[in-house]
Amino acid sequence: MQWLMNIIEQHGLGLVFLNVLIEQLGAPIPAYPTLVVTSALAQAGRFSIPGLLGLAVLAALIADVLWFYAGRRYGRKVMATLCRVSLSPDSCVRQTEGVYLRWGAKSLLVAKFIPGFASVASAMAGALGTDIRKFMWYDMLGATIWIGSALLLGSLFSSTIGELLATLDALGRWGLLILAVLLALFIARKAWQRHAFLRMIRQIRISADELYCLIQDGANPLILDVRSDFYRTDGSIPGSVLLDEQNLQGPQSLSIELGHEVVVYCSCPNDASAARVVQRLKSLGYTHVRPLHGGIDAWVAAGHPLELLGQAQ
Incomplete structure (x- = not known):
């Protein structure tokens, strides 16, 4: 364990920079504990607090600016990619989009405190054409607040953290094994939660062709569109109803019988938004509720018609 402590003492600033950069790029390697530990070590004069803060903020800005320009160039495809690779698929869906669409660049002030939000918010800022100077200002402030809180915790509990590190050092290889x-x-x-979530979706979802057949056969299913406004400009499934999840308050939230056929769709590749609404509806007593496999993209790929804004009757 001593060799690890030596590395931290000798290369702490570089480790902080690399850890923050990797996490903000999307890897599930939390940087907050590293910031807290290095801040605690800084109290003994081993690191410079301003140096830690500056390097960590720089790392966060580099990652976020990369996501920003990716969003500006590739638009919604970037959010789709984030959904595919995220260990927390529910973090890249409508509630994340809704926060940014409601608060704009100001949401970046708290983005890093919300798992999975920072990358999506940065990409969405680029896709929505947010001014780069405004983006970088709020992103820098948000990163400073997030990193500063970790450094403050490290300084406040430096003695406790020092004792913990000493205990791990005394354990030798066992201490390293515990950390690993x-x-x-x-x-x-995180991986198991994602696996269970996706398995649940696969078991209950309906395909675009099956939904089209239901409509053609006169089954008259209630089709709910739970996408954010950001995704609705390209059109919707004919006859679908826009739904704000916050309006689901009681058993008769949809003003239909609990046994009525309901199909929910979104635009995230994992159908995460739709699946979450399905779970909520089932908890309210609705028995025939399914997410649309592939969402609006699968509907379009199957060649089925769209209803553009302003065409609904």
């Missing part, structure tokens, strides 16, 4: 196991458990828990 804790990180592995964190990643495994």
